[in-house]
Amino acid sequence: MNTFSCERSGGCERAHRGGLALLLAAAGVLTWPAGAPAQAQTQTPGTGPQSAGSSSTDDWANPNFYATYQGDGQIHPWHAQGGVWLMAGEPGMSNVAVQIGNEGALVVDTGVKPMADKLLAQIQQLAQQQAGDQKAIRYVVDTDGLMDHIGGNAVIREGGSTIVAGNFQFDNPGLTPGASVIANQNVLMRLVQESSSGYANAAPQALWPTDTEDFDIYNVHFDGEAVQLFHPHMATTDGNLMVMFRRSDVIATGDIVDMTGYPLIDTARGGTIDGELVALNHIIEMAVPEDKQEGGTMIIPGHGRLCDQSDVVHYKNVITIIRNRIQYYKNQGKTLPQVLALKPSADYDDRWGHDSGPWTTRQFIEAVYKTLPARGPSFSMLNETVVPATAAVAGGRSY
Amino acid sequence: MHRSRQPAVWLALLCSAAATALIPHAAAAQSLLDGYWNPLFDEDVNERIPGPDQGDYAGLPVTLAAVSVAHTWDPERLTLPELQCRPHPSIYGFRGVGNLRIWEDRDPYTNIQTQIETWIMWQSQHRHIWMVPHPHPPPWAPESWQGFSTGRWVGNVLEVHTDMVKAAWTRRNGLPTDDKATMDERFFRYGDILTDIMMISDPQYLSEPLVKSNEFFRQADGAMQPYPCNQVDEVPRAEGIVPMHLPGPDxxxxxxxxxxxxxxxxxxxxxxxxxxxxxxxxxxxxxxxxxxxxxxxxxxxxxxxxx
Incomplete structure (x- = not known):
């Protein structure tokens, strides 16, 4: 049996797609009727009340913003640890984590749409190998709402099933609902907003999550272990989730950790550099290395290779250093073009930066600059650099 | 008396020749590296024992990016709990302190040398050098401090190639390597002296390979002590602090x-x-x-x- 508990700021609110989502969609239609001005049709997503102050626009006009599938069509299962597998794709594709056990499969993110059928086949094959026949996909967790993380939602959801109570089956004979797709509530709100505002690359409704919540920690017991969903506030977006498999000792972080580049801080969707750093520090706190800062808790990043706490520490240090340099320049009154000209990340760019593609070094510097205060702490005694703690991030709470 | 011994001498020579013929030819060319070795610090002693000064990068083929990272580095960073128990990576470990133990693994049926393993006492740096074909970890597999090493014998020289090492350092004053760095080594043994020549390549932080040599003296009576390590809060700090130097003249x-x-x-x-x-x-x-x-x-x- 699954047990659920919810620890959150304002009561457990479950927004089913048929309820709040449709209500919001209807509101959006009223706001942007057919025949609305052209600029309305291309309005930047994520510019609603929750992203007030954000000015990222060009990012979303770029059709290549979302990571695109670039590989040979293969999904590579790799045993992360315990009951969790990493379904690695090709360069540019987001990682998918799969937990398999006697109760079925829990899938964290579903990758890009073109790979969804192959991903489903691999998950089903893996489930059969590891847990035997009749082990269905029960849950999908979206770590954010970007298309390279939710692109396979429809296929994976429909390929799974939810165990429902008798009344539902009596009322809907022959109908088996697909897997439950869980996300933070902000993900659904933004997807609905983008769809209703006529955004050209808006995700179709079939990709939307079916179960969204506003929580800090959401606990599930599944496949013989505690599964904890953490919601870091305003990290790469305002809808991030991280998933910790406690017995397996694996954390799936989504885009908060990206072993292929600087974190994609989506300011249009509520992302901030300090929220990102708070989330990275939280991952470091949760992870326990086995010996000599190696192994132990394994961390599945949103993109790139499997890692452990030391890799996240290095990543966090690099991001913190760049953040502090930019705050230092900003404290001196330097403008964004001046900071860009100073190349505050140049010594790390060969490894982490990109000159082209969906998330460039320039975009990263812009996002950091825009989400830092005009004046803020950059260092204190003996050059120790202060990163704002959890309380400094809007909406941030202690875990 | 002298003549009476001749048949025994000839018999001994014959047995010796027969025994030599039974020894595999390739193995005869290899060196036996097994044993316990003490590092010798007659080279670069100031860098390797007390440690290099900050700002000293002379004589190293480092890039401007590497110098910038090193100028940002603050030794206080080593007091962060999450950094206290890090071992040296394989691309630095043989320059550090601590006894070295080397042993070989052989297939119990074929007696083929399958691995050479090394263990340096400080922070228990344990490394596997594969001497037989072994699948290289895929790009999505985790990296490690010691990386993935493969070796081969060329005469009596052991050649080793290493990659998949975590982002680390080439000097203890903040000169970095990133996780794309690779290392090629040559191990030579002359009697009781073992020499390891390291050639480190890093496209981001080295403009050409960094070449260093390290020597060890064989211990007749070796021992290896355990090296447990536990993190402690040495310096009270707020969450998220990264000791560093900010840009500009320093x-x-x-x-x-x-x-x-x-x-x-x-x-x-x-x-x-x-x-x-x-x-x-x-x-x-x-x-x-x-x-x-x-x-x-x-x-x-x-x-x-x-x-």
């Missing part, structure tokens, strides 16, 4: 040059600083400021930070 980085009479420009390093003729170029460099000026500037930095 007198602390110049102190080494001024104290040792080396032009500041030369201590920044670069491939050209490895060459003998660079000494001529150093003669034309502007003189360093006096030490008193550096110390005054350092004090000013400290005072500003304490405010």
């Amino acid at each position: 007198a602390m980085m110049d102190e080494y040059a001024v104290r040792n009479g080396v032009p500041i420009q030369a201590t920044v390093g670069g491939a050209q600083t490895q060459l003998p003729e660079y000494q001529d170029a150093m003669l034309k460099m502007p003189p360093n400021p006096p030490l008193s000026q550096i110390e005054k500037a350092e004090q000013k930095i400290i005072n500003n930070e304490e405010q």
Whole structure:
């Protein structure tokens, strides 16, 4: 049996797609009727009340913003640890984590749409190998709402099933609902907003999550272990989730950790550099290395290779250093073009930066600059650099 | 008496020849590296034991990016709990302290040498060198401090290639390597002396391979002690602090040059600083400021930070 508990700021609110989502969609239609001005049709997503102050626009006009599938069509299962597998794709594709056990499969993110059928086949094959026949996909967790993380939602959801109570089956004979797709509530709100505002690359409704919540920690017991969903506030977006498999000792972080580049801080969707750093520090706190800062808790990043706490520490240090340099320049009154000209990340760019593609070094510097205060702490005694703690991030709470 | 011994001598020679013929030819060319080895610090002792000064990168083929990272580095960072128990990576470990143990693994049926393993006492640096074909970890597999090593014998020289090492360091004063760095090594044994030559390549932080040699002396009676390590909060800090130096002129980085009479420009390093003729170029460099000026500037930095 699954047990659920919810620890959150304002009561457990479950927004089913048929309820709040449709209500919001209807509101959006009223706001942007057919025949609305052209600029309305291309309005930047994520510019609603929750992203007030954000000015990222060009990012979303770029059709290549979302990571695109670039590989040979293969999904590579790799045993992360315990009951969790990493379904690695090709360069540019987001990682998918799969937990398999006697109760079925829990899938964290579903990758890009073109790979969804192959991903489903691999998950089903893996489930059969590891847990035997009749082990269905029960849950999908979206770590954010970007298309390279939710692109396979429809296929994976429909390929799974939810165990429902008798009344539902009596009322809907022959109908088996697909897997439950869980996300933070902000993900659904933004997807609905983008769809209703006529955004050209808006995700179709079939990709939307079916179960969204506003929580800090959401606990599930599944496949013989505690599964904890953490919601870091305003990290790469305002809808991030991280998933910790406690017995397996694996954390799936989504885009908060990206072993292929600087974190994609989506300011249009509520992302901030300090929220990102708070989330990275939280991952470091949760992870326990086995010996000599190696192994132990394994961390599945949103993109790139499997890692452990030391890799996240290095990543966090690099991001913190760049953040502090930019705050230092900003404290001196330097403008964004001046900071860009100073190349505050140049010594790390060969490894982490990109000159082209969906998330460039320039975009990263812009996002950091825009989400830092005009004046803020950059260092204190003996050059120790202060990163704002959890309380400094809007909406941030202690875990 | 002398004649009576002849048949025994011939018999012994015959047995010896027969025994030699039974020894595999390839193995005869290999060196036996097994045993316990003490590191010798007659080379680069100041760098390897007390540790290099901050700002000293002379004679190293480092890039400007590497110098920038090193100038940002603050030794206080080592007090962060999550960094306290890090071992040296394989691309530095043989330059560090601690006894070295080497042993070989052989297939119990074929007696083929399958692995050579090394263990350095400090932080228990345990490395596997695959001597038979072994699948390389895929790009999505985790990296490690010791990386993935493969080896082969060329005569009596052991050649080793290593990659998949975590982002680490080539010097303990902040000179970095990233996780794309690779290392090629040559191990030679001459009697009781073992030499390891390391050639480190890093497209981001080295403009050409960094070559270093390390020597060890064989111990007749070896021992290896355990090296447990536990993190502690050595310095009370708020969450998320990363000790670092901010951009701009930093007198602390110049102190080494001024104290040792080396032009500041030369201590920044670069491939050209490895060459003998660079000494001529150093003669034309502007003189360093006096030490008193550096110390005054350092004090000013400290005072500003304490405010």
